[in-house]
Amino acid sequence: MTEQNTLSAAVTVLRAEQPLTVEMPRCDHYIDGRHLESATGETSEVVDPARGTVLATVPRGGAAEVDAAVAAARAAAPGWAARTPKDRAEVLLALAEALRDDRDRLRTLEALNCGKPPAVTADDVDSAIDTFRFMAGAGRSTTTVAAGDYVEDITSMILREPLGVIGMITPWNYPLLMVAWKLAPALMVGNTIVLKPSEVTPLTTLRLAELADGILPPGVLNIVNGSGSTVGAALSAHPGIDMIALTGSVGAGRSVAGAAAANVVPAHLELGGKAPVLVCPDADLDQVAATVAEAGFWNTGQECGAACRVLAHDSIAEALTEKIVTAVAAYRLAAPEIDQDDTLGPIIYRGHYERVMTAIDAAVDRGAEVLLGARGDDSEGYWIEPTVLKVATGDPISLEEVFGPVVTIETYREESEGVARANETDYGLTASVFTRDVATALSLAKALDFGSVNVNTHLALPTEMPWSGFKHSGYGRDLSAYALDDYSRTKHLALNHART
Structure with a gap:
């Protein structure tokens, strides 16, 4: 049964008597094919933004977990890079099938963790599946300058190689989809990964670790939970990574790019927009x-x-x-169990709710005319009209x-x-x-x-077209075959075949 809960005189939210329920994934780190607790014993709470209640408790990692994850990725890199594109494509397709088979659970986890309506969770999960499928195909046939004799008696060719170990930091707004956008092309060209999901919305990423167990070799994908200021900073500055990839704010992008520059490694940044x-x-x-x-x-x-x-x-x-x-x-504002057209979910976490309301209030104070909405309520979840x-x-x-x-x-x-x-x-x-x-x-x-x-x-x-920005929106391409280029390097091989 659906009912309307009036949270204040301003904001009304549609809810059902029974909220969504789902089995939680294992909430721990995933390093070298093993699920591990943090050395410190510190944890973070994962909150349902539609109700403000705790969904799960996740360990907070630090430099020790990042070191272990990078070491595992480094050890797994030669074997994964040596596999043929066909072999790696088959692994990506197996991951896509695992996601498809787990679609309902992934959608429910995303709905609970992000407060998303059914239409949004369906698009998120289906698009993630499509990304793995596309990269599996596109990575088997890359294009480059044709081999040829550009100097007399010298045949030149281009080799496309993986970069090595990629550090990845993914955001809270599209936790599963942004992992897919980065993970699929990086894996397809032969890299190994250390991934830090958002501490706010880690649940579908942790479920992905469970699904990947037994599909990806140990060490190819490693996940370390924790904050950006601790795990993200340690990962960005780690001397054992060969690229850092981030989807996040401009401020986070500056920090990550600065750390990468100190180690002279590239950064792949997808930042904000207006x-x-x-x-x-x-x-x-x-x-x-x-x-x-x-x-x-x-x-x-x-x-x-x-x-x-x-x-x-x-x-x-x-x-x-x-x-x-x-x-x-x-x-209409609605909790994620309400499957109706034209519903909006909550703001995903309290700190961001406060930032959005501050921006609205400041604009109104400066003279902006409110044509609709502009009111919020955080007494039971984080809702803005x-x-x-x-x-x-x-x-x-x-x-x-x-x-x-x-x-x-x-x-x-x-x-x-x-x-x-x-x-x-x-x-x-x-x-x-x-x-x-x-x-x-x-x-x-x-x-x-x-x-x-x-x-x-x-x-x-x-999926076939690149998603990338100019100016403060960053650099580096997500989606399309261009993403495969971003996560690989070119090597010129010149063969002298002069006969004397």
């Missing part, structure tokens, strides 16, 4: 409103590519604003990442102004343009300084 939606006078406004309502609030806006900043031409701004508010107002704000040009909330259920609307007059305003943010991950004119679409897409530009859509993320 995606503009540039709406031209001829745009289909119903299409824009529907797209913003979905792409701005998917995963409760806890998405680095969220369509969170609408730049509307002033000739259509009033009509578009009305349509966006109407579309967004259809959402879907929020739409009308803001003035240059307001900080339109330039800084909020990472929550907040869309801002502002206007522009000239096309050049719209482009300049869209580009003024420090981020450069993704953007979108809405227009019926092909020439306008192409010229604006080229002018926008973002790694991914969508036309008459937003957040198109096929």
Whole structure:
């Protein structure tokens, strides 16, 4: 039975009498094929964001666990690298099948740990499966410069080799999917891994360790739980790794890149975003409103590519604003056991709830007009209503990442102004343009300084295409065959075949 719990005069949440239940994975470290407790005995609580209750207790590792994990990965690296692409592809396909067979449990773990609605958990798990399948195929046939005699009597060829041991730090908003995005290509080209999942949302990663046990050889995948300041820092600065890969904040990216630079190893960084939606006078406004309502609030806006900043031409701004508010107002806050259309889950943890509410309140204090929402409640879980704000040009909330259920609307007059305003943010991950004119679409897409530009859509993320940013959004490609390049190195082999 479903009931409505009014948490305050402002916020109402749909709940069922019985919350979701699922068997928890083994909550420990996974090093060299073994499940281990921490040497210190310290632990962290994993909290259900829809109710504020404790789901599990996870050990907190430190430098000792990182050292052991790197040593295991280093020992396993030669054997894993020596396997043929066909052999490694078969392992990745076996992992994909294990994920598929465990799909319902993974979805429930993700729902409980992140508060995600059923549509989001289904997409997360299915996309993770597809990533392993794609990389298994793409990694068997890479392309490069053809072998040939570029110098007389010398045949040159390119060898593509694994980097070695990759340190990985994954975020709390898409815990399983972001692991898949990094793990699948890195494994496929022959690397071994030491992975630190978010201490906030580790459950599906720990379940992946159970599923990988017996599929991956010991030491190929190692998982160390703990905080970014302890485990993440130790991993980033470890002299035994050959690359550090991070999905996270700009601040975390700076720290990780600095540690990697000290050891002269590459960093693969997928950081924040502030995606503009540039709406031209001829745009289909119903299409824009529907797209913003979905792409701005998917995963409760806890998405680095969220369509969170609408730049509307002033000739259509009033009509578009009305349509966006109407579309967004259809959402209902709901615990993850509620399987209905148009539901939004909670903010994933308390600290982030406080940051999002601070950003909303500060914008309102500066004069932003609240068109919808802007209220929260953390008495039983961490809930913020879907929020739409009308803001003035240059307001900080339109330039800084909020990472929550907040869309801002502002206007522009000239096309050049719209482009300049869209580009003024420090981020450069993704953007979108809405227009019926092909020439306008192409010229604006080229002018926008973002790694991914969508036309008459937003957040198109096929596995076959790269996901990467410019500016403070980082560098390094997730998804696509380009990711395989990022986790490998090229070696030029020159053979002198002169006959004397």
